[in-house]
Amino acid sequence: MKETIYTVRLLLKSSFDRIRNENLKKNALQAIPFWIASIITGLFAVLYTKLFNEAEGFASYVFNHHGWMFFILSPACFVLAWWIIHKFATYARGSGIPQVMAAIQISSHKTNHIVDKLLGLRIIIVKVFSSLVMAIGGAAIGREGPTIQIASSVYKIVYQLLPKWWPKIAKRNMIVTGAAAGLAAAFNTPLGGIVFAIEELTKTHFSYFKTAIFSSVIIAGLSAQAFLGPYLYLGYPKVNDLSSYIFLSVALVALISGLLGSGMSKIILIIFKWKAKFKFTYHHVFYVAGCALIIAFLAYFVNQEILGSGKDLMQKALFTPAKYSLWYTPLLRIIGPLLSFTTGAAGGIFAPALGAGASVGSLIAGWFQVSDTNANMLMLAGMVGFLTGVTRSPFTSVILVLEMTDRHNVIFHLILAGMVASLGALIIDKHSLYDHLKVQYVRDLILEEEKIKQKENNEEEITTAETGLKE
Incomplete structure (x- = not known):
């Protein structure tokens, strides 16, 4: 009897260890894509920050030394920046945050392949070039919104590169986490990235992806700090001895x-x-x-x-x-x-x-x-x-x-x-x-998708009719 009980205990312990090891392995594999994307995001944020600062510095130099040239430089840069967007990636325009919000909403639908129009490698390249050209022209723009779209694109690309046998990860969670990491790296504000993800980007219960966001924000922020140092975006203004009123x-x-x-x-x-x-x-x-x-x-x-x-x-x-x-x-x-x-x-x-x-x-x-x-x-x-x-x-x-x-x-x-x-x-x-721009982007994407399907259906009907005539 004792031997039987002992054998049962060994079997239960062995099964428990095996289950625990499988869960540990699954959790580790699910975390790796977030970590990799976080490091890449931090590096992108640093490089983009330095390029953007150089572009703004160049604009300031031209204005201070040859102010009249701005009447030529500014229109040329503005038109070129617009043309880059118009020619290569329409949805890389503007801030990028509404596009990320639209991608999060669309990613849960069957037509989630149209997310590729909002996030991806093409978006990253076009976004960077267009915004830098605008900065050279003296435009009153920031790099933080674009960094969020760039970061979400990085996370989406990493998600797409995962092999089929990899433990399942929700694309939506990857995009949300990427946006949070992007904001954290852009402003050096980890809590801001977390709150932004909760308040602005998603209505999902936070417990579903809190570990991914925490780890991604920390890794992306540390990666950026490794190159830029532990800086404050603005510094330490004096706000002591305030009035009672x-x-x-x-x-x-x-x-x-x-x-x-x-x-x-x-x-x-x-x-x-x-x-x-x-x-x-x-x-x-x-x-x-x-x-x-x-x-x-x-x-x-x-x-x-x-x-x-x-x-x-x-x-x-x-x-x-x-x-x-x-x-x-x-x-x-x-x-x-x-x-x-x-x-x-x-x-x-x-x-x-x-x-x-x-x-x-x-x-x-x-x-x-x-x-x-x-x-x-x-x-x-x-x-x-x-x-x-x-x-x-x-x-x-x-x-x-x-x-x-x-x-x-x-x-x-x-x-x-x-x-x-x-x-x-x-x-x-x-x-x-x-919110308004997100709704517009979603509407435009759905209309584009319907037009493509309608065109394909028309072509199919024409082909069928031609085949019938030949017969």
Whole structure:
């Protein structure tokens, strides 16, 4: 009897060990693609960051030494950047975040092969080239949105390269995780990447893919830091010794910034709707060149702060005595991204939105003549508010600004700014710019798919009819 019990125990132990080993092997194999894609994403983010900074530096050099050349350089770059998108990859235009959102939605449908039009190697190449050309032309664009689409494309490519015997991984989870890793590597904000994935990209229960996101964000961030160092996107602004009534000013700045961010998004959508009526290519060329000339004119005759992503403007306002913006600076920081984004070339709106919000906070700080630390607080609130007005993701905006500045003592101020801006933005539109563009991309892709199927059916009917006639 004892021998029988002993044998049964051995068999149970052996079975348990075998099951445990199989699960361990499966989990390890499922994790490897995420790790590989994370390292590649980190390297891509570093290379893209350096190239983008060089492009912006070149634009600044040309403007400061030969300002008149911008009336030639800017239109040429804008048109070339638009042509690259128009010719090689239509869905590489703009920020890239709506395309990722559309890819996540489509990936769960039977027609998920059309995700290839939104994410892939072609998208990466075209996205990088078009956005760099735009940056050389002085466009008010950022690299963060494009980095997210690039990262999701990397994860999708890795997913496609997996052999058939590999443990099954959901394509949707790969795309979501790639977007989170891309944002983390672009801003050096790991928590921001995680919150972005939860708040903006998916409605799936977080427990289904939390391990993949955590590990991917960490690996992508560490890979980027290995080359760029443990930097802060903006630095350490002073926000100590704040006024007891600063909450009121924070709420005011957040409300105005949220309304302006949502308003800019609304105008962008109106322009896109108007541009959809263009019948000929030269209409688009004239519009793109016109946008470039307006930006060049304003930069040359008014103020060059309209140029670039706005990061220099934020750092100047936060870390120098020049705390207060001129009355027209917020207008320039809204007009620049609006014109640049609506060209149809590649370029993000994350950083420009932060720059616009900072200028709003700086302007209002000048109205009330507050101290330097209070002015910094209002600029951070404006950044959160404007980005929330564009994205409708208040917690992502809060965490991003918090991690970019490492100012944890003002977390409640930033949360207040995010919530007030989110409520204020609803007055202009119930949905974010990204939501509207995502819906448009999904609709366009489905219509394209239906046209292809209709064409194939027509060709098949013609072939059948011809065969019948011959018979």
